[in-house]
Amino acid sequence: MNRSTSQRMAKRETGRRKVGMMTAAVAFAGTAAAAVLGLALANGTAAATTTTSTTTDQVTQDSTNTQSNDQLQAPVQAPVQAPVQAPSAGSSGRSHAGSGGS
Amino acid sequence: MTSRVEFRALGTTAVVVVTEPTHLRAAERAVRAELAAIDLACSRFRDDSEISRLHREAGRAVRIGPLLAEAIDVALRAARLSGGLVDPTVGTSVRELGYDRDFATVARETSEPAPPVRPAPGWHRVLLDRKATEVVLPRGIELDLGATAKALAADRAAAAVARETGSGVLVSLGGDLSMAGAPPPGGWRIAIGDDHARAERHPATTVTLRSGALATSSITQRAWRRAGRAVHHIVDPRTGDIPTPVWRTVSVAAGSCVDANTATTAAIVLGAGAPQWLSERRLPSRLVDVAGLAEHVAGWPAEPDGSDVEVEAGPRESTAA
Numbered sequence: 001m002n003r004s005t006s007q008r009m010a011k012r013e014t015g016r017r018k019v020g021m022m023t024a025a026v027a028f029a030g031t032a033a034a035a036v037l038g039l040a041l042a043n044g045t046a047a048a049t050t051t052t053s054t055t056t057d058q059v060t061q062d063s064t065n066t067q068s069n070d071q072l073q074a075p076v077q078a079p080v081q082a083p084v085q086a087p088s089a090g091s092s093g094r095s096h097a098g099s100g101g102s
Numbered sequence: 103m104t105s106r107v108e109f110r111a112l113g114t115t116a117v118v119v120v121t122e123p124t125h126l127r128a129a130e131r132a133v134r135a136e137l138a139a140i141d142l143a144c145s146r147f148r149d150d151s152e153i154s155r156l157h158r159e160a161g162r163a164v165r166i167g168p169l170l171a172e173a174i175d176v177a178l179r180a181a182r183l184s185g186g187l188v189d190p191t192v193g194t195s196v197r198e199l200g201y202d203r204d205f206a207t208v209a210r211e212t213s214e215p216a217p218p219v220r221p222a223p224g225w226h227r228v229l230l231d232r233k234a235t236e237v238v239l240p241r242g243i244e245l246d247l248g249a250t251a252k253a254l255a256a257d258r259a260a261a262a263v264a265r266e267t268g269s270g271v272l273v274s275l276g277g278d279l280s281m282a283g284a285p286p287p288g289g290w291r292i293a294i295g296d297d298h299a300r301a302e303r304h305p306a307t308t309v310t311l312r313s314g315a316l317a318t319s320s321i322t323q324r325a326w327r328r329a330g331r332a333v334h335h336i337v338d339p340r341t342g343d344i345p346t347p348v349w350r351t352v353s354v355a356a357g358s359c360v361d362a363n364t365a366t367t368a369a370i371v372l373g374a375g376a377p378q379w380l381s382e383r384r385l386p387s388r389l390v391d392v393a394g395l396a397e398h399v400a401g402w403p404a405e406p407d408g409s410d411v412e413v414e415a416g417p418r419e420s421t422a423a
Contacts, residue, residue: 071383072183072365073357078386078401079309079316082291095293095308096104096286098301099353101320102114102276 104286111137112145113204114276120263120287121270130265132275136259143170144251146193146244146419147204153245161241171235176230177250180364181225187368189339191222193244195282199333199344201324214327222339238295248335251361253317256280277301278317280359285312294388296322296351307388311355317362318372319342320351338371348373351390354380355402361385 063093105123107130109116116137120129135330145151153168166174177190198217200209228245229238239245256273257280263271264282272281272290277298281290289310293300298318309316324335338345352369356362365385369376380387380399387399396405 069179070183072361072385073356075311075314075357075385075386075401077312077314078294078356079311079403080289081403081406082308082310083288085127095291095302095305096106096119096272097117097274097277097279097290098295098298098305099274099277099279099318100295100298100301101317101318101323101351102277102298 112141112255112275113206114252115274116260116276117274118263118274119272119274119290120267121284122267124268125263125267128267129269129271131222132262132266136262137255137275139169140251140258142175143167144173144247146246146248151245155191156239160239160243163236163238166235166237168235171230171237172231173247173251173254174230174237174245175232176254176360177245177247178225178228178230180250180360184364184368185287186339187371188249188364189222189225190245190247191225191228191243192337192339192342194242195219195222195244195337195339195342196246196248196335197244199337200328201335205366211327213329216333216390219342221342222337224339236421249319249363249367252276252360253278253280253315256268256359257315262268274298278315278363279360280315281311281313292316294318294353296320298323309403313356314357315359315362316353316355317364317366318351318353319366321347321370322350324375336367336370338417345371346373347391347392349376350392350394352376353388353402355386371410 103123104119104121106117106119107126108118109130111134116133118126118129119132120126137276141148141151143152146153146156146157151284152166156164156166156170174190180188181190200212200216200217222245223240227240227243240348241275252275256275256278259275260271260273260280260282263269263273268283270281270283270285271395272279279290279292289312291308291310293301293305293308295304295306297320319336321336325332327333333344336344349370352366354362354365356365362385365380365383365387369380369389370386372379376389377387377397377399384400386402388402389397389399391397398404
């Protein structure tokens with residue numbers, strides 16, 4: 001039922017061993033865990049205490065604002081205190097939006 | 103000159119502001135389309151949503167659409183980067199606290215006690231194959247993508263408007279803001295408060311930003327009483343209960359709304375250690391404690407009355423808890 005997912009996970013873990021990103025022992029554990037997951041799913045149970053580190057290297061940037069895979073991304077510029085504006089033609093003192101709990 | 107429209111969506115208020123007024127209608131259409139897609143993919147309150155189907159099919163590999171895959175991916179990343187302080191597997195905890203339907207219809211007070219709390223199962227138990235858009239959700243785990251999915255929607259909507267119209271745009275979803283394209287002269291003016299709906303008329307402070315995003319989380323909103331106890335929508339995954347109240351409201355500026363929202367939620371959960379945590383990540387932040395004292399972190403501007411406290415990286419200079 002979940003063979004393709006398990007196989008992909010096992011293949012990915014194998015690839016990791018090749019590039020030396022993980023120790024051989026850890027990679028083996030990951031592969032074994034993926035196999036255990038497959039067996040558990042075949043039995044209709046929800047096992048899975050495996051790591052999901054395999055998913056986090058697949059984050060795409062798509063259309064979103066800047067996201068780093070390794071850390072929360074700081075803004076290019078910090079906010080600055082807004083100057084007090086007197087309402088006048090073409091220049092309202094209104095805020096563009098409010099930020100608060102919702 | 104900016105132009106703006108607002109409407110109800112995702113159980114809150116959506117605000118769209120563009121720098122080119124002629125593009126407002128096109129911007130609204132683009133934002134509505136993004137929000138409708140997110141709602142259909144991620145709402146745990148809709149029987150016909152993809153995430154509801156995923157819950158029904160827990161325990162086996164389920165093929166999902168690319169948008170839900172992205173939303174789960176974003177939620178798992180938030181969990182990883184927050185050290186588990188923001189965890190999408192709190193769904194059962196949130197539901198058992200009483201947030202089991204659209205908040206507009208949640209009973210604001212009920213005498214029935216909640217079931218005993220228990221820690222969230224843990225985000226690491228959710229297996230996502232992003233490439234194949236397959237996910238395995240172990241039985242008994244309910245996902246609540248609420249916070250990160252709304253922020254993702256803001257990021258995606260702002261990017262879509264800028265891409266489709268070329269206008270500078272700010273999208274606010276219940277006070278979680280994402281900006282794209284060229285800002286208006288002087289930047290985007292953002293009023294900050296406990297409640298996004300009141301912040302513009304009664305701001306605690308007002309800042310300007312030129313890009314990126316800003317999010318605010320507050321324990322004063324989406325709050326209700328259960329068996330005489332005040333509860334709200336932010337759950338500590340480590341306990342499955344609401345966190346010990348230290349911060350009333352936290353605002354964070356970041357490169358994306360997803361990251362800003364991850365940080366505000368993590369700060370509420372973390373409590374007294376939040377200023378240090380935010381400072382170490384160079385995330386400009388404003389934290390208001392339950393007594394109303396504001397602290398600002400990592401370059402968040404001082405407030406005119408000087409009543410707040412700047413916190414730098416390193417040993418904390420003050421503790422408002």
